[in-house]
Structure formats: C-alpha cells, structure tokens
Amino acid sequence: MIEAIALTRKFSEFIAVDRLSFQVRPGEIYGLLGPNGSGKTTTMRMLLGLLKPTMGTARINGFDVLENTVEAKRFIGFVPEEAVLPDRLTGWEYINYVGDIWRVPRGSERDEEIDELLTLLDIKDASDDLIETYSKGMARKIGIVAALIHTPKVLILDEVQAGIDPRGAATIKEILIGLRDRGTTILMSTHVLEIAERMCDRIGIIDKGKMIAEGTMAELRLKAKGQQSLEDIFLDLTGGPDMQRIAAFLGEDS
Amino acid sequence: MIEDLLILLKHDLTGTVRIRNVKGKRSEQRSAWRRYSRYFAAIAVAIVILLGILFMSDLLGWEFFQAVLIDNIEFGSTIFNFIIIMSFMGSIAISVTTVGNxxxxxxxxxxxxxxxxxxxxxTIVIIFYNAMLYLVIGTPIIIGFALASGSSIALFSIPIFIIMLLANVTLGVSLGGLIGLAIARFLAGRRRLKQVGWFLGTTVAILFSTFYYFSLFTSEDGFGQIFSVIFDFARMLGLSSDFSPGGAMNAVSLRLIVGLPIHMTDILLAILFLIIPAFFIYANAHFSEAAHYSGWLASGSKRSSKEDIRIAHTTWNPSTLPLIKMSTTTSVSMWYNTASVRREGRVLANYLVGPLRMVLFLFLFLLTPGGDIAGFAPFIIISAMIPFAVSYGVYFAGYELVYEGKNLMNLQLAPASLSDYVKGKVFSAVPFTLIAITIASVLVIIVEPTLWIYIPAVMISSIFLTLASGGIASYSAATGGDFKAERNISRQRGSAVQMPIRSMWSMARAFLLPNILGFAGLGSMLAVGIFIGPIYTYLAVPLFALICIQIMRYYTGKTGRKLQTIEATEYM
Structure with missing residues (x-):
C-alpha cells in the first residue's frame, strides 16, 4: 500500500534521507522511529508528495505520488506533527472544508460521522470555536477528525499523540487499532516507544536518513542482541545518552 | 480543477469575511459595530459617490460631464494603468512569499x-484584496456616469468595467508574482546575491513601471519618448487609445458611456488584455508549483556549503561607539532586528525600496509640468526623503514588532525593559535612512549645487524623523497590530497585500503623524533658511531633533508598557 523505494532527499550537500526503502502492507501499522533530525518527517513529506525526492520513488496504492499526485492523495489521511490549521475557521467548518475537498457527500450522514468522531475525542464542545482559540492538543484532535472524515485507506501520522491528554491518546490508540483491523494501512512516527511497541505490527528505525533496523518486535530483539524493550533496542542501535557529559554538566551546575 | 478552486475560495473567504459571530464560547464575540463597520463604510462610500455623481449631473447637466469626459478621455487610460501598476508593484514578492511559506x-x-x-x-484571494478598493470607488463612478448618460447602451459599461478591472488587477498581480519567482529562480541558493538581486530587481521593476505610467501620463513629452515605439505601434494599429491594458479598458468602458466611437481594434485589444491575464495567472500558479518542488526558495540555512565553515555570529553593539550609550537590551534588539530583516532578501528589498513607490507617485504629478517647476526639483528631491525616513521607522519598528508574533512570550518573560527593546527596533532603521539620504543628497547637489548648505541639516533632521516615526509606529503596532500576521498568507512578511497593523486608525497614525511632522518640520526649516538665512535652519535643527526624541521616548515608553500587558491569546 505504501512503498518507499530508495527514497533520497538532499538539501544541497546535506543528505536528509539516504536511499530509504520500506513497504507498509495493507492492514498494517508501521512505526517509523528515529532520533530528532533522523529524516522521519522528510520521508513522510516525500510520501505525501510535499517534497520531491532527489532520487527514488514513493508510491501509495500503486500510484507514484509525483506522477499521479492527486490520485495518490485520494487514499491518504494525514496528521502532521504540528497542525497548522486555518485559524479563522471553526473546527466544524474546517472538518467540513476537508469533507468538501474529498467530496464526502454533504448531509446528515456526514454530520453524524463528524459528530461521532468529535464526541469520541472530547472536542465536540469546542467545535464551534475558532481554531485560533484551540490549544495544541485540541488542534491536533481536530486534525485527526479531518484526517478520518473521508475514511482513508492509508493513514500517515506524524507524532499523532504528542500534546494529547491520556484519555485522548488512549482513544486514538483504540481507533487506530480498530481501523487497522478493518484494513486501513497506517504509517506512524512516534517518540513514545511504548506506544510503538504496543501498537505497531512492524517497526523501522532510521538514523541519519538511513534505515538501520526493520522488522517485528521479535525480529528487532534478535538484531539487538536480545534486548527486551523497544527503548533498549532503540538506544542500542542509535546510541544512548552521554552519561559522562551529563555528569559533568550536573557537577558544574551544582 | 474549477470545483476544487471554488471549494477552496468558499472556505478561504468564509474565514476572512465572516460577518456573524461564531457560536463557540471560547471565541471572542465581536460587537456588531466591529463586524459590520467596514462593510457599511464601503457601502456608504459607494452610495455617496453614486449619489454625488447623480446630483452633480442633475445640477450641471449630463452634457457638461460628457464634454469634460470627452475632452479628457485619455485620463481614464492613465487612471486604469495606474491601478495595474499599483497592483504590480505591491505583488513582486507575493508568489515567492506564498510558496516560501x-x-x-x-x-x-x-x-x-x-x-x-x-x-x-x-493568487485569486490576493487579487480580491487588491481589487477591493478600486471596485468600491470605481464601480459607483461608472454606474453614476452610465445612469446619468441616460443611454441604455452605456449600462453595458458597468459589467465591462468590473470584468476589465479584475482582469487588469490580475495582470498586475500575476506579472509581479512571476517576476518575483524569476528572481528567486535565477538567484536560487545564493544568499548574498539574492539580497542584492531582490533589491535591484524590485527597484528596476518599480522604476520601469513608474516611467511607463509616467510616459502615458505625459503622452509625448518627457519620458514618453522612451516608450514612443509602443505609442507609434498603437497608432499604426488604429487604436483610439494607447497600447496598454488601461487604454483598452478605457476604450471599451468610458468611451461607451460618453458615446465616442469604439473601433473593432479596441475591442480586439480589450479581448487580448482579458486573455493575457488568464495566461499569466495560470503561469504564476504553474511556476509557483515548480518553485515549491524545486527548492529555489530554500533558505541559506537549508543549503549547507561544501566546506565546513564555521561562521561566528557576533552581535553588533553600537554602545562602544563614542557618544552612544544604550542598554544591552537595546543593542541586542537592534542587532536582532537588522539580522532578521537582512536574512530575507525579498523583505529587505520591500522595506528599502517600498517607499520609492509612494515617492514616485507622490511627485509624479509635481514633476509632470516639466520645465514650469524645474526650479523646485531639488526641493522635491529633499522632501522625497521624508517618506523614506518615515517608512523606514514604520517598517523596522512597527511592522517588525508585529512580526515578533509568538516571540512576544519570550520578551514578556525576559527580565528586560520592553521599552528598551522597542528602542532597539527604532534605532535599527537609522542606518538605512542614512544610506537613502546620502544617495538623495548626492542627487540634490548634482541638480542644484547651491543647496549643499542645507544637506547636513536635512540629513540630521531625517534621522531624528526616523526615530519619531519608529516610536509612533511601534505604539501603533502594539495597539493595532495583528500579532498572528505571520500565519496569515496575505499579511505575512513581504506579502504587501494586507498590512500587519490591522486597525485603520493605528495605520493612519503610523503614517500620517510622522509625515505631517516631517513635511511641516523640514519645510519650515528650509523656508526659514531660504528666506532669512541658512544659519536659522541650523538653529532650528536641535529643536526639531528634541521634538523627535521626545516623541520617540513618549511612544516607546507607552509601547513597552502596552506590550507587557498584551495577553498570550493575542499572539499564540
């Protein structure tokens, strides 16, 4: 469903993503993990057709996102890391805006579905307010509703649970698992390794733009010399904190 | 594509021209006055113009108006071309800004x-904003004349005027956008060159369009010679107007009202000037898309150089200069303001060359009589410095204060005086005023060497005028600024579609007050010097400087206090 084939993106001499290849199969949750600046968001932007790869191909449901951009985007629902939404619209207006663009038929059925999602995410009471009055988490929730309103076959989520309250986060988790079970393909990036461990069917760890490990949790454990938790595997592969420097810093400070 | 476009437009305009309050309890409930006033004002202006024309037509008779319009029919062409050029000048960076953000x-x-x-x-939304003022003023004029003429054929001029006006504004905006994209394309990735390129590109575009307009205005005199080929070509084609979009618009709208014959060539030219904007707006969209994917607009920081060169960024602290004392907050603010404006070539170019638009158009009418007022030319150049000195204060202190946006939170939390911070912004405009005045001074000395005696006085006064202007503008920004402007496509830095200071009163104060101060102050000082003696000009300079400094202190103090109390919801 999602295919990244030797995706590469250079910014002048800097290689943000380096020949990255992976596949996300239908009905699968794929977690893309990596330290800050490792190329996760750049990869997602290339998959969404927002950035042109310097090299390589990105396909959604068989459509090349650059050659058949609009066709490819029809399958996608996207929740960005920082939801920059139109400040001057209300949450309800924005979701309907998205619904109109995706040609979701207007009427009671659509309204009920929006209502249901808003209620599920505890954001219904604020849906008639201007987005500019929302907190980060509220804007994120509206972004999630907008991404789901056209029942996409592919969901791309960049740090979807960041800034969301525990109840909201749990709801999102259940919704995503439910969607996966109904056949939706989900690619998500997250820094919350516990979530990735519990939710993702397969995980890809990237560092400095390169895929350094990929597989199910069991496969990753094997690669990381038997480390048990995803956090340990992650730190083992990407490098842990520099304890000496931390100690030096704390020592100087205290 | 059309359906998508309509959906996008509908929702975009829903947010922009919202009349009713939203239902939500968190959102500010605006009073009916705030919601309706601008629409009522626009309708009132239109009605007053319409009734005024009909009343005058009743009083003086349509024949009188008809005769005046026929005698000055070419003036319509000038006005319509003026609209295009204004749209063009304000739109040079527009597409680049949209794509860049x-x-x-x-x-x-x-x-x-x-x-x-x-x-x-x-781009259509930008055209909508650009055309609004002309539609509000122009449409009732055309309706008024069409009704007063009593001819049913004249009524056709109303839709023709609206369509041609929108087409001409589209032409100006799209052409401006394309030129901006071209500059970005050729200078992609070259930061220094980009800054110079934007500066030169914007200046050349403004000068060229102004001279073109000037040539139309003065017909065959003066600068008209530069474009004589175009006029000869128009005559050869048998056009009743000049070969320009404004001329074509004039030929098929105003001529229709006054009953002058319209040639087939004029109609064909009007159709051509309907097709060209359609082509340009599409080209603009096409190249904007190309620019987005190509990375032409990527900032220097995203384009690492081949060699690993560490650049040391030191703050410029003028406190070390003799006789200059300022707090660390002020010097840091000065450095930060200059650095952040300088970083974006198109913003710097817009700020530095922007006042040129106002100056050129302001003095175009004064220069038009040519030899008759040649003796005043040096004084005109001197007074042209006032809009520069004022605008730099407004841009660097007023606009840049608004564009602080979310950073206001850091400023409010910092253990520093916000008045000092604002002063830094005001001072950052001074070097730019100094450069502009130096260039103008050279021009004045070339045109009228005997005026050299006044040059130092004018230079010193202009610098103090910038300080006063910056102070006033900073307060206008604090009271009427839209601190979320950076998030709004039409208000963001370098956009020039809507100003970052939202309140009309604040904008008027920011520009009018310092301009009045400048024209009255500098005018009086020069008059005193010319009629009594130059020494008296110099005696007046300290007084003028003192007034300007007091104004700056008064307003920056008020701005600092106001900024401390701005609520987070205003900028977050």
Whole structure:
C-alpha cells in the first residue's frame, strides 16, 4: 500500500534521507522511529508528495505520488506533527472544508460521522470555536477528525499523540487499532516507544536518513542482541545518552 | 480543477469575511459595530459617490460631464494603468512569499488537489484584496456616469468595467508574482546575491513601471519618448487609445458611456488584455508549483556549503561607539532586528525600496509640468526623503514588532525593559535612512549645487524623523497590530497585500503623524533658511531633533508598557 523505494532527499550537500526503502502492507501499522533530525518527517513529506525526492520513488496504492499526485492523495489521511490549521475557521467548518475537498457527500450522514468522531475525542464542545482559540492538543484532535472524515485507506501520522491528554491518546490508540483491523494501512512516527511497541505490527528505525533496523518486535530483539524493550533496542542501535557529559554538566551546575 | 478552486475560495473567504459571530464560547464575540463597520463604510462610500455623481449631473447637466469626459478621455487610460501598476508593484514578492511559506498550508497540500490549484486560489484571494478598493470607488463612478448618460447602451459599461478591472488587477498581480519567482529562480541558493538581486530587481521593476505610467501620463513629452515605439505601434494599429491594458479598458468602458466611437481594434485589444491575464495567472500558479518542488526558495540555512565553515555570529553593539550609550537590551534588539530583516532578501528589498513607490507617485504629478517647476526639483528631491525616513521607522519598528508574533512570550518573560527593546527596533532603521539620504543628497547637489548648505541639516533632521516615526509606529503596532500576521498568507512578511497593523486608525497614525511632522518640520526649516538665512535652519535643527526624541521616548515608553500587558491569546 505504501512503498518507499530508495527514497533520497538532499538539501544541497546535506543528505536528509539516504536511499530509504520500506513497504507498509495493507492492514498494517508501521512505526517509523528515529532520533530528532533522523529524516522521519522528510520521508513522510516525500510520501505525501510535499517534497520531491532527489532520487527514488514513493508510491501509495500503486500510484507514484509525483506522477499521479492527486490520485495518490485520494487514499491518504494525514496528521502532521504540528497542525497548522486555518485559524479563522471553526473546527466544524474546517472538518467540513476537508469533507468538501474529498467530496464526502454533504448531509446528515456526514454530520453524524463528524459528530461521532468529535464526541469520541472530547472536542465536540469546542467545535464551534475558532481554531485560533484551540490549544495544541485540541488542534491536533481536530486534525485527526479531518484526517478520518473521508475514511482513508492509508493513514500517515506524524507524532499523532504528542500534546494529547491520556484519555485522548488512549482513544486514538483504540481507533487506530480498530481501523487497522478493518484494513486501513497506517504509517506512524512516534517518540513514545511504548506506544510503538504496543501498537505497531512492524517497526523501522532510521538514523541519519538511513534505515538501520526493520522488522517485528521479535525480529528487532534478535538484531539487538536480545534486548527486551523497544527503548533498549532503540538506544542500542542509535546510541544512548552521554552519561559522562551529563555528569559533568550536573557537577558544574551544582 | 474549477470545483476544487471554488471549494477552496468558499472556505478561504468564509474565514476572512465572516460577518456573524461564531457560536463557540471560547471565541471572542465581536460587537456588531466591529463586524459590520467596514462593510457599511464601503457601502456608504459607494452610495455617496453614486449619489454625488447623480446630483452633480442633475445640477450641471449630463452634457457638461460628457464634454469634460470627452475632452479628457485619455485620463481614464492613465487612471486604469495606474491601478495595474499599483497592483504590480505591491505583488513582486507575493508568489515567492506564498510558496516560501507553504509549510503553513501543509493541511491543504496533502488534500487531493494539485498544488497549481492551491497557488491559483491564493493568487485569486490576493487579487480580491487588491481589487477591493478600486471596485468600491470605481464601480459607483461608472454606474453614476452610465445612469446619468441616460443611454441604455452605456449600462453595458458597468459589467465591462468590473470584468476589465479584475482582469487588469490580475495582470498586475500575476506579472509581479512571476517576476518575483524569476528572481528567486535565477538567484536560487545564493544568499548574498539574492539580497542584492531582490533589491535591484524590485527597484528596476518599480522604476520601469513608474516611467511607463509616467510616459502615458505625459503622452509625448518627457519620458514618453522612451516608450514612443509602443505609442507609434498603437497608432499604426488604429487604436483610439494607447497600447496598454488601461487604454483598452478605457476604450471599451468610458468611451461607451460618453458615446465616442469604439473601433473593432479596441475591442480586439480589450479581448487580448482579458486573455493575457488568464495566461499569466495560470503561469504564476504553474511556476509557483515548480518553485515549491524545486527548492529555489530554500533558505541559506537549508543549503549547507561544501566546506565546513564555521561562521561566528557576533552581535553588533553600537554602545562602544563614542557618544552612544544604550542598554544591552537595546543593542541586542537592534542587532536582532537588522539580522532578521537582512536574512530575507525579498523583505529587505520591500522595506528599502517600498517607499520609492509612494515617492514616485507622490511627485509624479509635481514633476509632470516639466520645465514650469524645474526650479523646485531639488526641493522635491529633499522632501522625497521624508517618506523614506518615515517608512523606514514604520517598517523596522512597527511592522517588525508585529512580526515578533509568538516571540512576544519570550520578551514578556525576559527580565528586560520592553521599552528598551522597542528602542532597539527604532534605532535599527537609522542606518538605512542614512544610506537613502546620502544617495538623495548626492542627487540634490548634482541638480542644484547651491543647496549643499542645507544637506547636513536635512540629513540630521531625517534621522531624528526616523526615530519619531519608529516610536509612533511601534505604539501603533502594539495597539493595532495583528500579532498572528505571520500565519496569515496575505499579511505575512513581504506579502504587501494586507498590512500587519490591522486597525485603520493605528495605520493612519503610523503614517500620517510622522509625515505631517516631517513635511511641516523640514519645510519650515528650509523656508526659514531660504528666506532669512541658512544659519536659522541650523538653529532650528536641535529643536526639531528634541521634538523627535521626545516623541520617540513618549511612544516607546507607552509601547513597552502596552506590550507587557498584551495577553498570550493575542499572539499564540
């Protein structure tokens, strides 16, 4: 469903993503993990057709996102890391805006579905307010509703649970698992390794733009010399904190 | 594509021209006055113009108006061309700004619409803003004349006027946008060159369009010679007007009202000037999409150099200069302001060359009589410095204060005086005023060497005028600024579609007050010098400087206090 084939993106001499290849199969949750600046968001932007790869191909449901951009985007629902939404619209207006663009038929059925999602995410009471009055988490929730309103076959989520309250986060988790079970393909990036461990069917760890490990949790454990938790595997592969420097810093400070 | 475009436009305008309050309890409930006033004002202006024309027509008779219009029919062409050039000048950086800030539209870019459609829609919104004022004033004039003429054929001029006006504004905006994209394309990745390129490109575009307009205004005199080929070509084609979009618009709208014959060539030219904007706006959308994907607009920081060169960024602290004492907050603010403006070539170019538009058009009418007022030319050049000195204060202190946006939170939390911080912004405009005045001074000395005696006085006064202007503008920004402007495509830095200071009163104060101060102050000082003796000009300079400094202190103090109390909801 999602295919990244030797995706590469250079910014002048800097290689943000380096020949990255992976596949996300239908009905699968794929977690893309990596330290800050490792190329996760750049990869997602290339998959969404927002950035042109310097090299390589990105396909959604068989459509090349650059050659058949609009066709490819029809399958996608996207929740960005920082939801920059139109400040001057209300949450309800924005979701309907998205619904109109995706040609979701207007009427009671659509309204009920929006209502249901808003209620599920505890954001219904604020849906008639201007987005500019929302907190980060509220804007994120509206972004999630907008991404789901056209029942996409592919969901791309960049740090979807960041800034969301525990109840909201749990709801999102259940919704995503439910969607996966109904056949939706989900690619998500997250820094919350516990979530990735519990939710993702397969995980890809990237560092400095390169895929350094990929597989199910069991496969990753094997690669990381038997480390048990995803956090340990992650730190083992990407490098842990520099304890000496931390100690030096704390020592100087205290 | 059309359906997508209509959906985008509908929702974009829903947010922009909202009349009713939203239902939500968190959102500010605006009073009916705030919601309706601008629309009522526009309708009132239109009605007053319409009734005024009808009343005058009743009083003096349509024949009188008809005769005046026929005698000055070419003036319509000048006015219509003026509209195009104003739209063009304000739009040179518009497409580059839209594309450069496309990350703010990520939510739209992931929708199943082409980026071309998206950029096309944004350009249409910009055209809408540009055309609004001309529609509000122009449409009732045309309706008034059409009704007063009593001819049913004249009524056709109303839709023709509206369509041609929109087409001409589209032409100006799209052409400006394309030129900006071309500059970005040729200077892609070269930061220094980009800054120079934007500066030169903007200046050349403004000068060229002004001279073109000037040539139309003065017909065959003066600068008209530069474009004589175009006029000869128009005559050869048998056009009743000049070969320009404004001329074509004039030929098919005003001539229709006054009953002058319209040639087939004029109609064909009008159709041509309907097709050209359509082509340009599409080209603009196409190249905006190309620019988005190509990375022409990527900032220097995203384009690492081949060698690993560490650049040491030191703050410029003028406190070390003799006789200059300022707090660390002020010097840091000065450095930060200059650095952040300088970083974006198009913003710097807009700020530095922007006043040229106002100056050229302001003095165009004065220069038009040519030899008759040649003796005043040096004084005109001297007074042209006032809009520069004022505008730099407004841009560097007023606009840049608004564009602090979310950073206001850091400023409010910092253990520093916000008045000192604002002063830094005001001072950062001074070097630019100094450069502009130096250039103008050289011009004055070339035109009228005997005036050299006044040059130092004018230079010193202009610098103090910038300080006063910056102080006033900073307060206007604090009271009427839209601190979320950076998130709004039409208000963001370098956009020039809507100003970052939202309140009309604040904008008027920011520009009018210092201009009055400048023209009255500098005018009086020069008059005193010319009629009594130059020494008296110099005696007046300290007084003028003192007034300016007091104004700056008064307003920056008020601005600092106001900024401390601005609520987070205003900028977050």
């Amino acid at each position: 496309s990350s703010r539209m990520e939510y739209l870019m992931t929708m199943p619409i082409t980026l071309k459609t998206l950029f096309l829609e944004k």
